[in-house]
Amino acid sequence: MKISMHALSVDLFAPALGNLSSVLQKAAASAAQRKFEPGVLLAARLAPDMLPLTRQVQIAADIAKNSVARLAAQEPPRFEDTETTIEQLQARLARTIDFLTSVPASVLEGSETRDIRLPTGGGRTLEFKGLEFLQRWAIPNVFFHITTAYDILRHNGVELGKRDFLGSGT
Amino acid sequence: MKISMHALSVDLFAPALGNLSSVLQKAAASAAQRKFEPGVLLAARLAPDMLPLTRQVQIAADIAKNSVARLAAQEPPRFEDTETTIEQLQARLARTIDFLTSVPASVLEGSETRDIRLPTGGGRTLEFKGLEFLQRWAIPNVFFHITTAYDILRHNGVELGKRDFLGSGT
Numbered sequence: 001m002k003i004s005m006h007a008l009s010v011d012l013f014a015p016a017l018g019n020l021s022s023v024l025q026k027a028a029a030s031a032a033q034r035k036f037e038p039g040v041l042l043a044a045r046l047a048p049d050m051l052p053l054t055r056q057v058q059i060a061a062d063i064a065k066n067s068v069a070r071l072a073a074q075e076p077p078r079f080e081d082t083e084t085t086i087e088q089l090q091a092r093l094a095r096t097i098d099f100l101t102s103v104p105a106s107v108l109e110g111s112e113t114r115d116i117r118l119p120t121g122g123g124r125t126l127e128f129k130g131l132e133f134l135q136r137w138a139i140p141n142v143f144f145h146i147t148t149a150y151d152i153l154r155h156n157g158v159e160l161g162k163r164d165f166l167g168s169g170t
Numbered sequence: 171m172k173i174s175m176h177a178l179s180v181d182l183f184a185p186a187l188g189n190l191s192s193v194l195q196k197a198a199a200s201a202a203q204r205k206f207e208p209g210v211l212l213a214a215r216l217a218p219d220m221l222p223l224t225r226q227v228q229i230a231a232d233i234a235k236n237s238v239a240r241l242a243a244q245e246p247p248r249f250e251d252t253e254t255t256i257e258q259l260q261a262r263l264a265r266t267i268d269f270l271t272s273v274p275a276s277v278l279e280g281s282e283t284r285d286i287r288l289p290t291g292g293g294r295t296l297e298f299k300g301l302e303f304l305q306r307w308a309i310p311n312v313f314f315h316i317t318t319a320y321d322i323l324r325h326n327g328v329e330l331g332k333r334d335f336l337g338s339g340t
Contacts, residue, residue, distance in 0.1 A: 001282050003173045003301060012305055046216070046325045112171050126340060131173060135182050140336055143313035150314075151321045155216045166310055170296060 005071060005112055006105035008134050013064035013142055014100045019167040020060065020146050021093045023153065023160060028086045030158040038086050044152050053152045055081075057089045060145035061096040067138035070118075071111040071130050072103050175241060175282055176275035178304050183234035183312055184270045189337040190230065190316050191263045193323065193330060198256045200328040208256050214322050223322045225251075227259045230315035231266040237308035240288075241281040241300050242273050 031038040042054045051059070058081050069076030077099055083089045112131035119125050128137065150165050163170055201208040212224045221229070228251050239246030247269055253259045282301035289295050298307065320335050333340055 001280075001301070003175065003178065003282055005173065007301060007305065008173065008178060012309065015306065016310060046321050047327070050324055110171075112173055131171070131177060135177065136185065137336065137340060139182065139309065140186060140313060141332075143310060144317050144320075144332070144335060147314050147317035148321055151216050151318055154220055155325070157217070162311075162314070165314060166307065170307060 004105050005108040005130065005134070006103075008131075009064075009068050009071060009108065009138065010100045010103060010105075012139065013068070014097045015167055016142065016146055017061060017064060017093050017097055017100075019165060020057065020149060021090045022167075023150055023164050024057070024086050024090055024093075026160055026164060027153050027158050030153075034157070039084070041153060041156055041158070042084075042086070042089075044156050046148070046152055046155060050148075053149055054083060054089065056145045056149040056152065058083065058092065060142055060149065061093055063138060063141045063145065065096050065099055067134070067142075068100055068103055068108070070116055071114060071133070072107045073111075073114070074103075074107075174275050175278040175300065175304070176273075178301075179234075179238050179241060179278065179308065180270045180273060180275075182309065183238070184267045185337055186312065186316055187231060187234060187263050187267055187270075189335060190227065190319060191260045192337075193320055193334050194227070194256050194260055194263075196330055196334060197323050197328050200323075204327070209254070211323060211326055211328070212254075212256065212259075214326050216318070216322055216325060220318075223319055224253060224259065226315045226319040226322065228253065228262065230312055230319065231263055233308060233311045233315065235266050235269055237304070237312075238270055238273055238278075240286055241284060241303070242277045243281075243284070244273075244277075 027041050028038050031041060043052045045052045066076045079092055079095060083092055114130040116128045116130055116133040117125055150160060154160055197211050198208050201211060213222045215222045236246045249262055249265060253262055284300040286298045286300055286303040287295055320330060324330055
């Protein structure tokens with residue numbers, strides 16, 4: 001069986017972002033049950049110099065979207081970072097998943113050897129081949145932000161388990 | 171270029187566990203500089219019902235090791251969970267990386283369609299094909315525990331940045 005770049009990107013990221021949306025649903029239910037504004041959770045951080053939940057969700061979605069677009073040599077859709085509610089973040093995730101799953105495996109064919117140039121802060125540019133870009137940058141990064149979103153919620157008393165993170169059938 | 175199961179497992183997990191070892195090195199230095207026992211960090215948790223740092227590191231390493239062994243249809247080496255210091259956890263990570271990198275790509279060839287049966291708690295058994303096992307279970311799980319280890323340390327004031335998590339050249 002041939003293993004595709006699609007299997008290493010879209011097939012990893014779309015379900016993981018879907019699971020994150022379910023995790024956010026439980027966060028909304030927890031806030032309602034404990035009678036506080038869900039915005040408290042959206043602004044929560046694990047350290048003063050770490051990003052709050054809203055940004056963790058936005059960044060997880062953007063890294064998945066932009067990474068697949070880079071590999072596909074497409075201009076990614078741009079989403080403004082304007083979400084202020086859990087529902088809006090879930091809509092952002094849904095739009096991101098729609099984009100990811102709209103990219104067919106054929107478009108990513110051969111992208112394992114594509115040159116990826118990634119401008120970062122401070123004027124640096126990272127350079128990777130497509131496969132290495134997924135292995136060393138995109139995959140760890142997407143799971144970093146999804147896990148940190150989960151950890152922020154667990155730290156704030158939302159009842160979640162590993163199966164919420166891993167998704168149905170696990 | 172052919173994308174291998176090795177590229178989706180060993181090549182993802184070994185560098186990520188190496189980066190975790192560097193993160194632990196910074197944790198040791200932070201404890202020394204702030205003049206407290208490093209064991210305080212090893213026992214730290216993000217929630218009372220989440221696992222402490224030591225277990226996050228052990229589990230990240232074990233899921234990587236056992237997942238690759240399953241795909242290779244090998245009996246994985248067993249490591250006792252006896253570590254009580256950062257140095258011992260780093261040695262555990264080094265032994266795990268040694269095992270991972272000892273598995274040649276040829277042994278994982280064809281494992282994308284191998285039947286993987288994974289006993290979980292409560293008498294359930296998860297069933298996957300090899301590729302799906304990596305996508306839905308092993309990869310998210312390994313990064314979950316590595317990220318949570320990082321998050322525990324950040325929450326406890328250890329000075330770390332995303333580049334410590336992603337590793338050199340990022």
